[in-house]
Amino acid sequence: xxxxxxxxxxxxxxxxxxxxWTLDDLAVRAEMSTSxxxxxxxxxxxxxxxxxxxxxxxxxxxxxxxxRPSTADPRVRRPVIRRDGMVIAPLAPEHAPIHTYRIAYPxxxxxxxxxxxxxxxxxxxxxxxxxxxxxxxxxxxxxARGEAAExxxxxxxxxxxxxxxxxxxxxxxxxxxxxxxxxxxxxxxxAAEVTGRRRPT
Numbered sequence: 001x002x003x004x005x006x007x008x009x010x011x012x013x014x015x016x017x018x019x020x021w022t023l024d025d026l027a028v029r030a031e032m033s034t035s036x037x038x039x040x041x042x043x044x045x046x047x048x049x050x051x052x053x054x055x056x057x058x059x060x061x062x063x064x065x066x067x068r069p070s071t072a073d074p075r076v077r078r079p080v081i082r083r084d085g086m087v088i089a090p091l092a093p094e095h096a097p098i099h100t101y102r103i104a105y106p107x108x109x110x111x112x113x114x115x116x117x118x119x120x121x122x123x124x125x126x127x128x129x130x131x132x133x134x135x136x137x138x139x140x141x142x143x144a145r146g147e148a149a150e151x152x153x154x155x156x157x158x159x160x161x162x163x164x165x166x167x168x169x170x171x172x173x174x175x176x177x178x179x180x181x182x183x184x185x186x187x188x189x190x191a192a193e194v195t196g197r198r199r200p201t
Contacts (some may be wrong), residue, residue: 008052008066009073013041015059015066030054084114091170101171105132106162116156123173124150125159130167133160 016026023041027034030052039045047066058062066189081088085106092100110180118137125132126148134141135158136151142162143149153173 008047009041009043011066012052012055015061016041019059026055026058029058047124066188098105099173101173102128103169103171105130105159105167105169107164107166108133108160108162109164113160114158116158118156121153121173122150123153123157123171124148125172126170128168128170131162132167132169133162135159 016023019026021029023034023037027037030037031054036051037055040047040051045051049063052063052066056066076091076093078090079096081090087104089102089103090100092098097172113133113135125143126133127143127145129145131145132143133149134143134149135156136149137155137157141149159169
């Protein structure tokens with residue numbers, strides 16, 4: 001709230017200048033001294049309803065326009081995570097309900113793949129570059145650039161680069177399983193929606 005009040009003066013000044021009025025012009029119309037208005041705009045005088053209401057009427061702005069909170073910085077600034085050869089760049093704030101990452105997978109030789117794992121929720125991946133191998137239950141799939149996959153993460157799964165070259169994906173995952181409310185899995189089998197190609201045998 002203090003940050004919002006600190007913006008009252010600059011916003012008041014901007015509204016006055018947008019009208020093309022000087023301090024004297026507005027002060028005369030509002031029936032207040034020029035020094036009071038100047039101190040109000042500079043933040044040296046505490047804003048009050050008694051002072052602001054006549055000014056907002058004259059300037060054609062709402063009181064809310066003067067005291068609204070400043071827009072938060074939308075940029076995501078989180079450190080890159082390096083793990084098991086992967087480079088994981090978070091693309092969403094730390095406490096966002098949906099976790100979004102850009103993941104770079106290193107090349108894999110010899111056809112090896114990570115050990116499949118399980119956890120609650122659903123995951124969606126989109127391949128940016130290279131090819132990605134997706135082990136999902138008894139399926140062994142390869143996704144090329146521009147392809148996507150969505151799957152229930154309670155199904156054993158593993159993801160790695162395919163074809164001996166690195167790959168990059170966008171990965172979206174909700175660790176609280178919110179999307180489980182909109183997906184129905186048959187008992188004994190996890191639901192999976194995959195756009196991709198079966199890996200050649």
